[in-house]
Amino acid sequence: MSAFAPTRGRKSLGRMQKVEARQALGFITPALAGLALFTIAPVVLSVIMSLFDWPAWGERTFVGFGNYIALATEHPGFWPALRNSAVFALLYLPLNLIISLGLALLLSPRIRGRGFFRILFFIPVVTPMVANVLVWKLLLQPNGLFNGISTTWFGVQLPSFLTDPQWAMVMVVIMSVWQGMGYNMLIFSAALEQLPESVIEAARIDGARGFKMLCRITLPLISPSVFFAGVMTMISSLQVFAQPQLLTGGGPGNATIPLVMFIYNQGFKFQEMGLAAAAGWILFAIIIGLTAVQFSAQKKWVHYEV
Missing domain, CATH: 1.20.5 (Single alpha-helices involved in coiled-coils or other helix-helix interfaces)
Incomplete structure (x- = not known):
């Protein structure tokens, strides 16, 4: 048994x-x-x-890569939208990272009331985007708070921020940085709190202070968090949609239409689903390519603990 x-x-x-x-x-x-x-x-x-000429209603016709070729060579709105996305990303990415890191450094563990200020800066992240944009739209109107203060107190008439082509994208970037910087601030704050105290003390004994401490000690130690925040912020900046859609409607003209809004307009406004899908895959390829470049470059500047 x-x-x-x-x-x-x-x-x-x-x-x-x-x-x-x-x-x-x-x-x-x-x-x-x-x-x-x-x-x-x-x-x-x-x-x-x-791969199809795909109207919302009617007959669908196979065109192969015709939609991609049409976007690259014929469509008048594709390249301006791509340029707007690039401009927004080039402005938003460094501003977000620099301001977020600066806030995290200011709200160090030695600052009293740091928890309150972290919550204060994080509130815009969790506040509905529509509410944030409507508040900024009221502030930036020609008869809004900013113009009223500058006219009453300083006698200066501010430009029409939302209808001036030179200012509209800048305002979208500023509003987006204000809305999103709290997320990266918390990431950097968590990384700073995990810094080994022994390394910091040794650097101080060797005379490292201020900017030298930041560049040679702090940033290398938190470089994994900087890399993560950089990749995620880059992806979100190329996918921006709600801020220009609600704040400026893409105007004045086409000055603030990014690629995602272009995709939305082609698909749901002009009923050209094939062109919209092709533009979406072009955006996907751009994001994948830039992400791959960042991952390939991380070996030169990101320092992981062994």
């Missing part, structure tokens, strides 16, 4: 593993179904749509 005991034990263990596998499959099936229905299927459909 004892010779068959291990065999029975293995069979019992095998049955239990099968039962647990079926139970696990039952638990993850709803999540897999949602992933397939709401993520994988739309992605596959968008690839197919980008």
Whole structure:
């Protein structure tokens, strides 16, 4: 009887593993179904749509890479939208990282009330975007608070920020930095609090202070957090949509239409789903390419603990 005991034990263990596998499959099936229905299927459909002349209503015609070629060579709005996205990203990314890091350094563990100020700067991140934009729109109107203060107190008439092509994108960037800097501030604050005190003390003994301490000690130690914040902020800056859509409507003219708004307009305003899908995949390729460049360059400046 004892010779068959291990065999029975293995069979019992095998049955239990099968039962647990079926139970696990039952638990993850709803999540897999949602992933397939709401993520994988739309992605596959968008690839197919980008290869067709796909109006919202009517006959669909296969054009291959015709939509991509049309965007690159014929469409008058694609390159201005791509340029606007590039301008926004080039302004927003460094400003967000520099201001967020500066706030994190100011709200160091030695500052009293740092928790209150961190919450204060983080509030715009969790506040609905529509509410944030409407407040800024009221402030920037020709008869808004900023113009009223400058006219009453200083006798200076401010430009029409939201209708001047030279100022509209700047205002979108400033509003976006104000709205999003709290997220990276918390990331940098958490990284700064994890700095090894022994290294900081050794650097101070060696005479490191101020800017020298920041560049040679602090930034290398928190470089993984800087890299993460840089990658995520770059991706979000290229996907900007709500801020210009609500603040300026893409105007004046096409001055603040980024690529995501261009995709939205092509798909839902002009009913050109094929062009919209092609533009979306071009944006995806740009984001993947820039992310790959950042990951390849991280070996030269990001220092992970061994």
